[in-house]
Amino acid sequence: MLEGLLLGIENIAQPFHLLLLFLAIAIGFLGGATPGISGAMLILILLPITYGMESIPAFLLMTSIYAASVYSGSISAILFRTPGTPEAIATVFDGYPMAQKGQPGKALGIAVTSSAVGGIVGTIILMLLTPVLADFALQLSSPEYFALAVLGLTVVASLSDGDLVRGLIGTLLGILIASIGIDPLTGSDRFTFSSIDLRSGVGLVPILIGLFAVSEVLRKASENNSIQQKMEKLKIKILDISLFRKISKTITRSSLIGTFVGILPGIGATTASVVAYSEEVRWSKDSKKYGTGVPEGIAAPESANNSAAMGALVPLLALGIPGSVTTAIILGAFVLHGLQPGPMLLANEQELIYTIFIGLLIVNIMMLFFAKPFISMFQHILKVPYSILGPSILIFCFLGTFADRNSMFDVWMMLLFGILGFYLAKIKFPVATIVLGVVLGPIAEEELRKSIQIAGGDYSIFFTRPISAILLLLAVVVLLLPVIRKVLSNKK
Amino acid sequence: MKHNFVLSIVTIILSSIFLIFSLQIPSSDLPGQIGPRGWPVAVLLLMLMLGIILLIRSLKEKTDETIEKSDQITKTEIKEENSGENVESSPGFPRRHWIIMGVLLLYVFIMPWSGFPFATFILSLLSAWLLGMKKKVNIFIMAFVSSLVFSFIFITLLRIPLPRGINLFENISLLFQ
Helix, strand or coil: CHHHHHHHHHHHCCHHHHHHHHHHHHHHHHHHHCCCCCHHHHHHHHHHHHCCCCHHHHHHHHHHHHHHHHHHHHHHHHHHCCCCCHHHHHHHHHHHHHHHCCCHHHHHHHHHHHHHHHHHHHHHHHHHHHHHHHHHHHHCCHHHHHHHHHHHHHHHHCCCCCCHHHHHHHHHHHHHHHHCEECCCCCCEECCCCCHHHHCCCCHHHHHHHHHHHHHHHHHHCCCCHHHHHHHCCCCCCCCHHHHHHHHHHHHHHHHHHHHHHHCCCCHHHHHHHHHHHHHHHHCCCHHHCCCCCHHHHHHHHHHHHHHHHHCHHHHHHHCCCCCHHHHHHHHHHHHCCCCCCHHHHHHCHHHHHHHHHHHHHHHHHHHHHHHHHHHHHHHHHHCCHHHHHHHHHHHHHHHHHHHHCCHHHHHHHHHHHHHHHHHHHCCCCCHHHHHHHHHHHHHHHHHHHHHHHCCCCCCHHHHCHHHHHHHHHHHHHHHHHHHHHHHHHHC | CHHHHHHHHHHHHHHHHHHHHHCCCCCCCCCCCCCCCHHHHHHHHHHHHHHHHHHHHHHHHHCCHHHHHHHHHHHHHHHHHHHHHHHHCCCCCCCHHHHHHHHHHHHHHHHHHHHHHHHHHHHHHHHHHHCCCCCHHHHHHHHHHHHHHHHHHHHHHCCCCCCCCCHHHHHHHCCCC
């Protein structure tokens, strides 16, 4: 391994590779911060450009853009309640309220520091434990994935502003939306109403942009501009030592959760950030403060999504299984470059793999230095009147949704979810629970059905396997925890 | 709470309708297996149950004195919000968020015929005006520049196959190749 790391450092030190790395940081940061332009979209756009490159610079560029875009997705999530990338969904929950309180600089500082630590922790763990972690992920099967998804769903449902029923309705609505389209296991139509567009399901992008971005422009249109005036006066502080000490436990815990979840194939950084946020809420002594703009609520998802983004590369590189949408695109890029990710790639292309690892480590460290000037630049957008910014965000919403699948149907869906999000926000409904149902629902269903198929209809498979049994037991405890607490407090 | 009552009714109606439609989905042929129908039906039954629980709860709450108090608080909040709007901004349109939604619907509706550049010009023009831009020249310049910049970046540079429109509008779109 040491030999590989040295080769990686030697490769990165080449002027062309260094230049490429800086270029990737700029592109990734800019794209990630801009709502409607995701890391996946940037990689797709740049893919044809990399055809003419050698594999090392090509993948250095793509993986570095991937890391940088996850980083900066939080900027617009905090400032505009519009996640720059899907991975920054959970950052909205506390990042935006903190910005609304007139502390956007503090919120951005927490996000950058947490992201950097999460990214560095994730990359170091990858470099040291890739073979071990890959082996562990191989041991997990459908029952464990199902149990993990159920745990995620139950945690989310308890995150419902103290109203479990409304939270559960939101989660179930999300699962229902995700079940629209062709059934992945049998090919049967479900709630498609003979529509060709609905056969491919409702995309995550229109749901996200509609619920979080369009509804926000509508909300802004109906409210005052006082927050914008407050933001302009504030400065960003990236490394606030006393604050860092306060949230260091959260960052450590969330970085580890993020790396673990990221390594699990098919789950990705979006789920990791949500799970880390939920864990933070669950273990907090005062869970009600979450959603009001607390530092831990920003640190948890940000450290988790960056560490998970690194973790998601493990199943891709070691097993050839993508850990997320963006890594699935990177998998396609490998194939286009004549390389097949998997165990043989590690053996045959050690130089490439370790160059990627070193590149990712450098990107994560460099972000600490690049973030401040970039955010300062980005902050100038705040000085732009909303009569200019609002229409621009709406156009980005359209572009981001359309470009995802080149579909006007998705744009109509975005508008529908925009209206829904606006109305639900007005009645203080926990909108995030819908998204979580959409993300975790399909995983839960697919793995449940696969498990039952494997076990020949025997449902005890979930309890005879130790990891799935523990995870399901945890899920039951989590779901019953609010009830138990209530009973105990009544007794007192 | 009034909101919970409406939410519960919507949940009950939605889950009931989808439950009826779920009967069209085939179930599993193999015993003990979960077919394509099993999962959505389970989800919808749970939704229906939760909708009924929420309905009962909201009906119970209606009679509570505490709800009357919270309603009063809500009314105060609405008053405060309205007064804030009057002080901080001068929207000119009391329900401009719905007008903007209408403009967005129009934008998407005309897009296949008018193409991206022209539709974007119209969207920028109307939404900038609705969001408070006053000078007509500024509104026009902003809309023109927005359409130009977005079309250049996303059609010319990024090669996204955005709708080009028909006839004259197609010719306008073809300026961005």
